Amino acid sequence: MLTESGSVMPTVELDSVSYSYGRSRPAVLNSLSYSVPDGFTVLLGPNGAGKSTALRLACGLNQPRTGAVRLGELPSHDRRFLRRVAWMPQQITAMTGLTAREQVAYTGWLKGMSRSSAWEAAATALAKVQLRDQSDVKTRHLSGGQLRRVGVASALVHGAGTLLLDEPTAGMDPTQRRVFRDLVLRLATDDVRVLMSTHDIADLADEANHVTVLVNGRITYNGSADGFLAHAPEGSSEARRAEFAYTALTGSAEGTPLL
Numbered sequence: 001m002l003t004e005s006g007s008v009m010p011t012v013e014l015d016s017v018s019y020s021y022g023r024s025r026p027a028v029l030n031s032l033s034y035s036v037p038d039g040f041t042v043l044l045g046p047n048g049a050g051k052s053t054a055l056r057l058a059c060g061l062n063q064p065r066t067g068a069v070r071l072g073e074l075p076s077h078d079r080r081f082l083r084r085v086a087w088m089p090q091q092i093t094a095m096t097g098l099t100a101r102e103q104v105a106y107t108g109w110l111k112g113m114s115r116s117s118a119w120e121a122a123a124t125a126l127a128k129v130q131l132r133d134q135s136d137v138k139t140r141h142l143s144g145g146q147l148r149r150v151g152v153a154s155a156l157v158h159g160a161g162t163l164l165l166d167e168p169t170a171g172m173d174p175t176q177r178r179v180f181r182d183l184v185l186r187l188a189t190d191d192v193r194v195l196m197s198t199h200d201i202a203d204l205a206d207e208a209n210h211v212t213v214l215v216n217g218r219i220t221y222n223g224s225a226d227g228f229l230a231h232a233p234e235g236s237s238e239a240r241r242a243e244f245a246y247t248a249l250t251g252s253a254e255g256t257p258l259l
């Protein structure tokens with residue numbers, strides 16, 4: 001990705017990062033090194049693999065026990081890092097009494113924007129997630145899928161170039177998932193790096209520019225979507241190649257699925 005002046009836009013890098021939830025607890029991530037790729041990356045892995053932990057470190061919400069997280073020269077505790085990297089949690093709460101635009105603007109204000117620039121930026125961010133028509137609707141009246149899009153607008157309101165999404169499609173119906181996926185793909189072509197954890201393997205792996213698989217805090221695959229699908233055994237049905245590739249890379253199958 002290039003900046004307006006034509007130089008390469010730095011990306012978030014995890015450099016030999018280790019993390020545990022408490023000194024006497026086992027390490028969730030152990031000497032993990034990773035750079036957030038350009039475009040749209042899907043982060044896959046079994047429950048408990050460390051995906052959410054890695055995302056929370058990558059956005060500066062948690063700090064590593066050892067190793068470092070950086071964006072170019074900026075360490076993840078630097079305020080400028082926090083302005084450039086956005087994170088969306090699994091649960092988005094509708095703030096009581098606020099419209100979509102007010103909720104997004106409020107988040108911008110919490111992130112240090114002035115009231116007027118947060119108000120303007122909220123309109124732009126809602127347009128980006130195709131919720132311009134819902135700007136004046138109270139967020140408690142929005143559907144679950146629309147509320148997640150408000151979450152994306154809130155995450156991006158201050159103009160971050162990297163967006164980290166923690167299982168944003170969990171619990172969505174297929175139509176909502178399709179709308180959300182199209183939105184993410186558009187953002188990614190619009191010069192935002194998107195790293196998204198998900199369990200919706202079949203839907204997402206073949207549309208992503210890049211796939212990363214995490215198992216027990218270690219990366220077992222990091223590369224193109226085609227390279228990921230190539231891990232499916234020969235003879236796998238086309239419709240389920242992603243699922244078989246995932247099984248091969250995680251070794252987490254409870255029983256081998258039928259080809």
Ligand SMILES: Nc1ncnc2c1ncn2[C@@H]1O[C@H](COP(=O)(O)OP(=O)(O)OP(=O)(O)O)[C@@H](O)[C@H]1O
Nearest residue numbers: 021028045046047048049050051052053054167197
């Ligand atoms: N706040 C916490 N306190 C203690 N342990 C935690 C905490 N959050 C996560 N863990 C543990 O860290 C490990 C990794 O959890 P994490 O949520 O990062 O995995 P994940 O890959 O995102 O899983 P899932 O797909 O189920 O969301 C798990 O063993 C989990 O129990």
